[in-house]
Amino acid sequence: MQMDLSPANGDDVRQIRIALDGGTKCRWRLSGIRVGIQLARTSALAKGKDITPANYVFDFDDEGYSNAFGKGKPTPVSGNLFFKTEFFPMEYVYRSISEIDLDLFAGDEKFNKWNRYYKVTNSRVIKIEPILYLNKVVRLQTLGSSPGKVFATYPDGSSENISGRVPDYDKLLRMKR
Template identity: 40%
Template sequence: MVKGNEVIETSYIFDFADYGLSDGYGTGKAKEVSGDLTLKTDFFPETFISHLFNKKTLELFGGDTRKEKFSRRYKLNTTQNIIIEPLVHLDKVVTLEGPNPAPGVIIATYPNGSKEPAKDNKPDYIKLLSMK
């Protein structure tokens, strides 16, 4: 799946002190957390096909992190332990395909074969969760 593709990392952002990190990451406001933190995120392989640039990129999609409910940015208070338990659905690949020829709409193809325009150039995470 990775060979010959550009791979983009999937990350969490933790603010352990009151650094007041700006939203320069495009991740929205940090979620305030006290005490230990356990994170369970469902990830889906996402392939983006760009005909314009003749390349494919691959990332693990865990929701549009620009939306608060899917953000993985945390401001921690009194946190001693962080447990990350990702659940990767390798058999549930979503493909985003750019228009050919451009300009046009990016189309998302879901694991069940359904297709729809990708709103904000992202797949529908709730729809993906319903397919796990």
């Protein structure tokens, strides 16, 4: 089920309350949630591009939500949670099919350091504070017919050949100012 966050109040905070335990006759319990963050389709940066959300995935039981949206193994967490993540717009240009994807990039999620997939216990509050550097776009472009070979151009104008779709996040963090 998709649920919208509340409209922003005076401090730009959006929120939603979600029950973990239904307590009704069927005794349902929440298995997991995915929180997706993406640029609005109406934003100038998103126009004409396929937009992919950056996801946070939270498992509350042992059912495992990873097949749907989690990447790697979930990081065990408990208590009130606060996530502050720095995102950079990442355009991925498929020259062969004239298509551009737009993602919000915050490191390779396969590595624990940047993973956003969690196994949650004993938590009542989950707060996510995304920091978006909208003017720091990294552009990835496929290199001809070489599968997996990509040319990355960073916001400072520097560039490099990379394998796959993962630019150097540490390099992007050094460029954020």
